[in-house]
Amino acid sequence: MTKILIRGAKVLGGEVQDVLIDGETIEATARQGEIDISGTDPDAEGITVIEAAGQILLPGLVDLHTHLREPGREDSETVLTGTRAAASGGYTSVFAMANTFPVADTAGVVEQVYRLGQEHGYCDVQPIGAVTVGLEGKKLAELGAMHESAAGVTVFSDDGKCVDDAVIMRRALEYVKAFGGVVAQHAQEPRLTEGAQMNEGVVSAELGLGGWPAVAEESIIARDVLLAEHVGSRVHICHLSTAGSVEIVRWAKSRGIDVTAEVTPHHLLLTDELVRSYNPVYKVNPPLRTERDVMALREALADGTIDIVATDHAPHPHEDKDCEWAAAAMGMVGLETALSVVQHTMVDTGLLDWAGVADRMSFKPAKIGRATGHGRPVSAGEPANLTLVDPAYRGLVDPAGFASRSRNTPYEGRELPGRVTHTFLRGRATLMDGKLA
Amino acid sequence: MMRHLISAADLTRDDAVLILDTAEEMARVADRPIKKLPTLRGRTVVNLFFEDSTRTRISFEAAEKRLSADVINFSAKGSSVSKGESLKDTAQTLEAMGVDAVVIRHGASGAPYRLATSGWIDAVVINAGDGTHQHPTQALLDAFTMRRRLVGRDAGLGQDLAGKRITIVGDVLHSRVARSNVDLLHTLGAEVTLVAPPTLVPVGVGTWPCEVSYDLDSTLPKSDAVMMLRVQRERMNAAFFPTEREYSRRYGLDGERMAKMPEHAVVMHPGPMVRGMEITAEVADSGRCTVVEQVANGVSIRMAVLYLLLGGNESAVSQTRTEESK
Numbered sequence: 001m002t003k004i005l006i007r008g009a010k011v012l013g014g015e016v017q018d019v020l021i022d023g024e025t026i027e028a029t030a031r032q033g034e035i036d037i038s039g040t041d042p043d044a045e046g047i048t049v050i051e052a053a054g055q056i057l058l059p060g061l062v063d064l065h066t067h068l069r070e071p072g073r074e075d076s077e078t079v080l081t082g083t084r085a086a087a088s089g090g091y092t093s094v095f096a097m098a099n100t101f102p103v104a105d106t107a108g109v110v111e112q113v114y115r116l117g118q119e120h121g122y123c124d125v126q127p128i129g130a131v132t133v134g135l136e137g138k139k140l141a142e143l144g145a146m147h148e149s150a151a152g153v154t155v156f157s158d159d160g161k162c163v164d165d166a167v168i169m170r171r172a173l174e175y176v177k178a179f180g181g182v183v184a185q186h187a188q189e190p191r192l193t194e195g196a197q198m199n200e201g202v203v204s205a206e207l208g209l210g211g212w213p214a215v216a217e218e219s220i221i222a223r224d225v226l227l228a229e230h231v232g233s234r235v236h237i238c239h240l241s242t243a244g245s246v247e248i249v250r251w252a253k254s255r256g257i258d259v260t261a262e263v264t265p266h267h268l269l270l271t272d273e274l275v276r277s278y279n280p281v282y283k284v285n286p287p288l289r290t291e292r293d294v295m296a297l298r299e300a301l302a303d304g305t306i307d308i309v310a311t312d313h314a315p316h317p318h319e320d321k322d323c324e325w326a327a328a329a330m331g332m333v334g335l336e337t338a339l340s341v342v343q344h345t346m347v348d349t350g351l352l353d354w355a356g357v358a359d360r361m362s363f364k365p366a367k368i369g370r371a372t373g374h375g376r377p378v379s380a381g382e383p384a385n386l387t388l389v390d391p392a393y394r395g396l397v398d399p400a401g402f403a404s405r406s407r408n409t410p411y412e413g414r415e416l417p418g419r420v421t422h423t424f425l426r427g428r429a430t431l432m433d434g435k436l437a
Numbered sequence: 438m439m440r441h442l443i444s445a446a447d448l449t450r451d452d453a454v455l456i457l458d459t460a461e462e463m464a465r466v467a468d469r470p471i472k473k474l475p476t477l478r479g480r481t482v483v484n485l486f487f488e489d490s491t492r493t494r495i496s497f498e499a500a501e502k503r504l505s506a507d508v509i510n511f512s513a514k515g516s517s518v519s520k521g522e523s524l525k526d527t528a529q530t531l532e533a534m535g536v537d538a539v540v541i542r543h544g545a546s547g548a549p550y551r552l553a554t555s556g557w558i559d560a561v562v563i564n565a566g567d568g569t570h571q572h573p574t575q576a577l578l579d580a581f582t583m584r585r586r587l588v589g590r591d592a593g594l595g596q597d598l599a600g601k602r603i604t605i606v607g608d609v610l611h612s613r614v615a616r617s618n619v620d621l622l623h624t625l626g627a628e629v630t631l632v633a634p635p636t637l638v639p640v641g642v643g644t645w646p647c648e649v650s651y652d653l654d655s656t657l658p659k660s661d662a663v664m665m666l667r668v669q670r671e672r673m674n675a676a677f678f679p680t681e682r683e684y685s686r687r688y689g690l691d692g693e694r695m696a697k698m699p700e701h702a703v704v705m706h707p708g709p710m711v712r713g714m715e716i717t718a719e720v721a722d723s724g725r726c727t728v729v730e731q732v733a734n735g736v737s738i739r740m741a742v743l744y745l746l747l748g749g750n751e752s753a754v755s756q757t758r759t760e761e762s763k
Contacts, residue, residue, distance in 0.1 A: 197546075205641030208546040208570030208616060213640070277554075278547030322555075324524050326545035326568070 002046045004427070008032055009052035009388060011378050013354025019057060021384040024426040028380050050422060052388055058358045060092025060385030060423065062365040062374050063335065064155070064184070064262060065238060065310035068094070068125065070116065071109070072101025077315040077405045079116035082335070083123040085313070085404035087430035087437075089335040090387035090420035091123055093366065093374040094313075098130040099160040105130035105141035107149035114151035122430045122437075126371055129153040131172045131183055135161045140172060147179045154370045157184035159238055160285075162220060164190050169224060173233035182260075182368065184236040185224050187245070188286065192216035197326060199272040199287040207275060209325065212287045214242040221245050225252035225259050234258035236368055239312050241267045241286040243296035250305045260368050262310035263297050265341035266332055270294075270410055280321045280328030281410050284314070301360060302351040308365045311338045315406030333404050337397060339389060340416035347391070348417060354391075373426075384427040393419035403436060441553040441562040442742055445573040445621040450597055453625055457581050458594055459741035460734070466503060467737065474740075476748045477506035480537045485527070486565070487513040487543045492708060493565050493575075496732070497540050500739035504748070509536070524548060525557045532558040538747055539563070546570035546613075561746050569611050575707055576617035578738040580625055582731050583662050586703050599626030604656050606632045606688060607666030607715055608677075610639050614707045615666060619647050632656050634688065636677045637668075653688055657697040664705040665690050665715045681714060691717040695725065703727050 004021040011017045011029065018035045020028045028035055037047055063086065069077035077085075079096075086094045096113050098104035104113060110127035117125025129146035133139045135158045146153040156176060163169045163185060172183050193216045198204050200211025221237055225248065228235040237249065240261045252259045266284060271291050274282045282288060300306040314331025321328050342361065346352040352360070366375025376382040397414050399407035423431035430437050439447055448456075466472055482501045484494050494510065501508045511531065528539065538561040541549045546568030553562040566572040584593040587601055603622050609615045609631050622629050629647035631638065642649055650656050657663065668688075670681060678684045695704065704716075704726045712718050720726060 200640050202641040202644045205639035205645070206616070208568050208613060211640060278550045279555075319523065322523070322525060324543065324545040324548040324551050326547075327524075 002048065003027070004048045004050065004424070004429070005035065005037060006050045006052050006057060006386070006388065009055045009057035010354070011057045012358050013056050019378065019386070021424065021427045024384055026378065026380055026382050026384050029378065050388070054390065054392060055421060056354050056389045056391055057378060058090070058354065058387045058389060059362040059375055059378055060387050060425065061090045061339065061361045062369070062371055063091050063094040063311050063313070063338070064308060064365040064369050065159070066094040066096055066313045066335065067099070067315065067331070068096045068113065069100065069315055071112065076317050079113060079125060080120045080122070081403065081405040082313070082315070083117060083120055083125060084436055085333070085335040085402065086123040087423045087425070088403045088420065089337070090339050090389065090423050091335060092385040092387070092423065092425045093124040093126060093371045094335070095126045095128050095155055095369055097159045098128050098157060099135055103130050103134050104128065105133050105135070107142065107145045107151070110146050110151040110153050111149050121425070123425060124371070124374065126369060127151045127153055128155045128157050128159070128184065131156045131158045131163050132168060137161060137163055137165055137168060140168065140175065143172070143176055143181065144179065147181060154179070154181050155184055155236070156181055157186065157238065159184065159186045162186050162188040162190060164220070166223060166227070170227050170231060173228055173235060174231045177233050180370065182234050182236050184238050185220065186238050187217045187220035187224070189216040189219050198275050198283070199289050201272065201290060203272045203275055207278070209275070214244050214289070217242055217286055218244040218248055221248050225249070225257050228259060229255065229257045234260070237261040239264050239267065239286055239310065240297070240306060241289050241293065243293045246296045246300040246305055250300070253305065260307040261305070262308045263301055263306045264312045265309060265334055265338045266410060267297055268294060268301070268345040269341050274410070278325050280323065280325050281332070281408055283325060283328050283330050284332050285330040298345055298349070298351055301346060302356070307360070308368065309338065309342055309360050310365065311335050315404055316408045317406060321408050331408065333402070333406050333409050336402055336404060337409060337411050337416065339420060340418045341411070343391060343418040344416055384424050386424040387420060388422040390419050390421050391417065393417065395419065440746070442573050442746060443550050443553055443562065443564045444571045445576040445617040448573070448621060448624060450624050450626070453577070453580065453621060454595060454597055456577055456738065456741050456745060457584060459745060460581050460737040461590065461594060463740040463744070464734070464737040467733070472503055473505060474503060475505050476744055477501070477504040480747055481507045481509065481535055482538045482540060482743065483509040483511055483531050483536045485511045485531065485539050485541045487541070487548070488566070489514070490542050490566065492732070493542060496735040497565060497739050499736045500743055503736070504740055504743055506743070524552065525555070528552055528558045532560055536560050538743065540565050542566045544568055563742060563746065566613055568613065570613050570616065572613040572617045573621070574735070574739055574742055575614050576621040577742070578731055578735040579618055579664065579705060579707070580621055581734045581738055582705065582727050583703070586727065587661055587701070597625040598622060601627040601661045602630070602659055603627050603662045603664065604630045604632055604660040605664045605666065606653060606690070608637045608668045608672060609633045609642070609666070610637045612666050618664065619645055623647065630656055632688065634678055634684070637672070654694065654697065657694060658699065660698055660702055662703050662705055663690065663698060664707070666707065667709060667711055668715050670711070670714070685714055689715050689717065690720050692719040695720050695723070705731060708732070
């Protein structure tokens with residue numbers, strides 16, 4: 001079995017260590033130079049040495065919110081291209097959202113997506129099951145069947161649509177307790193967001209674009225944390241985007257309600273001022289908010305009110321963005337820029353250290369989604385799911401170099417720090433020196 | 438001058454006054470037996486209308502023809518657009534046919550801005566109304582009408598609207614006319630007050646350079662011009678107000694209310710009016726109502742805009758004289 005020695009990286013940004021991978025497992029970690037391979041001929045023994053001085057070694061990243069688009073919209077992304085993008089971005093596990101065509105609301109669809117991920121081997125794909133049949137919010141999908149399928153679904157979401165019926169939401173929260181599942185809510189009160197095009201506020205008033213008010217998100221979150229408390233379930237809030245949502249989640253946690261929340265990289269960096277360009281690359285749901293919201297989200301991610309960063313990677317073909325704002329699709333790709341945006345907004349600002357990044361982008365999302373073998377400590381005996389980052393790197397984002405099939409990034413031409421150099425999935429390099437295996 | 442006309446907010450005071458002054462020159466053409474200038478001879482302008490708007494389209498068409506431009510009318514209905522063609526492809530197709538300027542009306546806010554800034558085409562873009570965003574030539578013709586009425590046709594030349602108090606009443610939330618007027622009137626030194634039920638004022642209006650009032654009666658005596666906006670009956674069904682009658686009672690302009698306005702004050706309306714809703718027939722047909730003048734002024738303003746964006750540096754009038762002396 002091939003061995004890999006990662007030499008001189010700072011593990012979780014702390015101590016400089018050497019890490020030896022044997023097969024699928026981390027065999028040993030030790031202070032620099034203490035793993036002795038001097039007596040062996042590296043070539044003969046099949047030891048690959050990676051000189052990683054100055055780099056940060058993290059547990060493989062876990063994304064609880066990815067759109068892989070297969071089946072149905074293979075023109076924008078497939079499981080193969082999406083997992084290659086994930087590997088490029090340092091991810092070893094992604095949770096694939098259910099809003100495909102057909103919808104992932106049956107055991108058959110989730111098993112198909114799961115198997116495609118396994119076959120391609122770039123990144124583990126854990127399908128998310130729809131809460132309701134066809135994402136229509138009317139009738140519970142066969143949640144138990146999806147859980148018991150080969151895909152072993154534990155996270156359920158109608159993402160893209162809100163489970164807005166309070167009774168359906170309550171039942172879903174209750175029902176999945178039987179097998180330790182969690183409902184991930186896309187919090188968007190539908191009546192308050194009819195025709196919504198962007199954050200409702202100063203900019204929408206000027207631009208004459210339909211407003212998506214913060215209260216449409218906050219009112220659903222408030223309702224759902226109270227429902228979760230009432231029925232004793234856990235609930236996860238997708239892509240939290242407003243300062244008010246942060247306050248509600250903080251309050252809920254202080255009451256002991258079992259709620260977790262995610263924030264996307266773009267909501268940590270971008271504001272609705274960008275919409276003044278009418279460039280639909282900035283059109284996303286929930287919409288970009290204000291500077292005040294961005295600052296509140298960063299602070300909440302730092303203090304743990306928001307548990308995790310999730311990309312909401314949402315690929316769209318060029319023609320769906322090369323048009324007028326109202327006609328454009330909502331969403332941004334994010335897998336290949338997420339870590340850089342988090343470094344830029346959280347690490348370089350001093351809000352979070354690299355151990356915090358490991359927590360928010362690997363340990364916690366794996367825990368919320370029950371992703372076995374992911375989000376584990378970097379220590380002997382653990383699965384070798386690892387990511388190496390060069391934090392000193394500075395470069396302009398060039399979508400032409402993306403592994404994703406889509407290019408709808410809001411960061412084109414923007415300088416962002418950090419670069420993922422290597423990704424290991426159970427000991428196998430899916431990304432080596434910045435190149436996909 | 439700028440290359441395109443997308444938003445009234447892009448105009449400086451001097452740009453706006455130049456357009457108004459040029460429009461006065463253009464208006465004189467309308468008084469002649471032959472209402473035509475050679476200025477845009479050999480230039481092609483397309484009126485690209487994705488929304489039905491016969492009156493705006495005809496106004497632009499009249500302006501283009503008076504400047505001797507070749508005019509192409511493109512209506513989205515029955516065209517390739519109804520078969521799913523994108524805005525980009527439509528625009529590029531038209532430009533390939535040698536179009537110098539695109540006058541665009543579109544239901545999506547920002548569509549003209551996209552057309553002008555996305556690198557799709559090189560032609561001059563003139564916004565003839567986009568979604569609930571902007572309608573800059575409407576604001577210009579309104580300002581032109583106000584300047585004539587409140588300052589004077591000749592006395593107004595070179596002047597702005599400093600100190601004039603303008604009240605805009607109605608569905609501000611969905612109105613591109615209101616947005617354009619607030620921007621332009623502020624640039625021209627006027628004091629603007631918006632009057633509407635709170636449901637029809639956008640969240641975020643606080644940063645606009647104007648006042649907001651929910652009470653029409655107290656605003657009227659302090660107004661030099663009152664602009665009534667059309668209120669679509671459909672808004673009632675979305676709970677913006679309880680009934681048509683209640684809207685009319687609280688925010689409609691009738692003879693009694695008009696009497697509260699100062700004697701010199703005028704009543705304006707961008708049209709089409711919904712008589713009996715926001716304006717009574719008595720007011721609409723009174724001598725203080727400028728609706729018909731606004732239509733005539735619209736042609737002059739659009740001629741001025743087309744001339745300034747497409748016609749180069751020579752004076753329209755000197756060209757006219759050359760033409761006449763031939």
